Amino acid sequence: xAGVTQTPKFQVLKTGQSMTLQCAQDMNHNSMYWYRQDxxxxxxxxxxxxxxxxxDKGEVPNGYNVSRLNKREFSLRLESAAPSQTSVYFCASxxxxxxxxxxxxxxxxxxxxxxxxx
Amino acid sequence: QQQVKQSPQSLIVQKGGIPIINCAxxxxxxxxxxxxxxxPGKGPALLIAIRPDVSEKKEGRFTISxxxxxxxxxxxxxxSQPGDSATYFCAASRTGNQFYFGTGTSLTVIP
Numbered sequence: 345x346a347g348v349t350q351t352p353k354f355q356v357l358k359t360g361q362s363m364t365l366q367c368a369q370d371m372n373h374n375s376m377y378w379y380r381q382d383x384x385x386x387x388x389x390x391x392x393x394x395x396x397x398x399x400d401k402g403e404v405p406n407g408y409n410v411s412r413l414n415k416r417e418f419s420l421r422l423e424s425a426a427p428s429q430t431s432v433y434f435c436a437s438x439x440x441x442x443x444x445x446x447x448x449x450x451x452x453x454x455x456x457x458x459x460x461x462x
Numbered sequence: 463q464q465q466v467k468q469s470p471q472s473l474i475v476q477k478g479g480i481p482i483i484n485c486a487x488x489x490x491x492x493x494x495x496x497x498x499x500x501x502p503g504k505g506p507a508l509l510i511a512i513r514p515d516v517s518e519k520k521e522g523r524f525t526i527s528x529x530x531x532x533x534x535x536x537x538x539x540x541x542s543q544p545g546d547s548a549t550y551f552c553a554a555s556r557t558g559n560q561f562y563f564g565t566g567t568s569l570t571v572i573p
Contacts, residue, residue: 348505370518386468386551386563395540402560434505453505 346370348450348454350435355424356460363458365420367435375438375446376418378402378410381456387434393418394446425461433457466554467487475542476572477522482566483537485552491532492554495536496561497526500549508549509535542571 350449351366369376378390379402389402407429409421418437422429436451467486475481485495496511512519512535519526523540537556539546552564 384565386466386565387553387561388563389560399477435504447555447560448558450508450558451561453507455503 346428348409348435348437350433350454350457352457354458355462357422359426361425361461362421362423363425363459364422365433365435365459366417367419367447367454368417369435369437369452369454370416371437371439371452373437373452374415374440374444377436377438377446377451378396378408378418378420379434380404380429381434383429388421388451389450389459390433392446394440395444400446422459424430425428425459429459430461431459464565465562466552466564468552468567470567471565472568472570474570474572477543479542479548479571480540481569481571482540483550483552483569484534485536485554485564486532486534486555486561488533489554489556491556492562493557494555495526495528495535496553497524498551498553498563500566501550503550506551539569544567544571544573547571 348369374395377392379387391410393399396415435454438449438451497509498506499509500506512520525538528535549566553561555561
């Protein structure tokens, strides 16, 4: 049981390049989340998916897109990377029962992807 | 605008000391207040959480004190150990809605 896994662990991009951050969970959780962590800013929610087939914007969605590929996988895409997107990105998942609502159960975080945009 | 304000930014205590980390919020609709612990190179992990119907919650050496009228809550670590050295984040949410995190406190426990 690996929990939440993220790839890659590190990435360096040039301004304007695109990339996709991958996240997978093996806990059969319904909800998944993407956060970014910046010094002095704490964690901020980018996008979330309450259940397979749905995605919603969080606090800081500009410049990002997401895909809930299936129940296990939730990817984050940067179409045209900017230096302001230099950050550590965390994926998380939570069980959520039959409510269909996110944010009601404990969130389990992956180890993070450290992204630098030059 | 920071929804949750956390202090101090960093804290150094001797082994056995009781570090206290404070958080304050403005939104009275918040009804869930978790604390997360993060070790270097790892993702945050839920440590302990409280709802506003109680003023204190203890789990092992970790205690949350909650003051609803002051809109403040704090984390106390009893008999702190070097293994407690980590970054601690408070958060707040209204049930079923996104979490708002504090800016984090880096705790160092000196042997």
